[in-house]
Amino acid sequence: GAVVSQHPSWVICKSGTSVKIECRSLDFQATTMFWYRQFPKQSLMLMATSNEGSKATYEQGVEKDKFLINHASLTLSTLTVTSAHPEDSSFYICSARATGGPTGELFFGEGSRLTVL
């Protein structure tokens, strides 16, 4: 299957700093990328949907000013956690879809574990 790479796989930062996570589709062009957050023993919670060249669509309850998403090209989307706090510590997962519409397979990155001290 297609490959999605996420970087970094884990990061530790101090409270108040910002952290950027990258998501790249290595061998296909992703029309849409999704960012999920996963809490321990819980489901993947969709944070936002990102289409190349347009503003991300955030899910209800997700602070767009705190979780900045950029999808500047068909192969790269970034999630920046601004002014991170300990409650932002979590496992963040990106996924990418090559085709438009709801039927296409999602290809997932391996996730990024953020720990805010």
Place this chain on the structure above:
Amino acid sequence: AQSVTQLDSQVPVFEEAPVELRCNYSSSVSVYLFWYVQYPNQGLQLLLKYLSGSTLVESINGFEAEFNKSQTSFHLRKPSVHISDTAEYFCAVSGNTGGFKTIFGAGTRLFVKA
């Protein structure tokens, strides 16, 4: 709005025994249903999907799932599991609204014992 409920958080089973992982969904529009699997230390990957047509869909490694519209279910089954099937299984739904987003269930951890 769409939602997915996976009724079992963990399912322990002995090797070569059958298994069923349950999934129920709710949606006000036509849905497309997926099962994704996450093996230890790996990212999620598609196991199988239902888009249209035959309500019974199969994966290459022996899993099958049946779309039941009247019961709004998409349960995953395998007649004989292997140790290597130990993983987290996620049921997911997408539809023709809301930016075609995919919503996931909470996941079911399948643990196959020797």
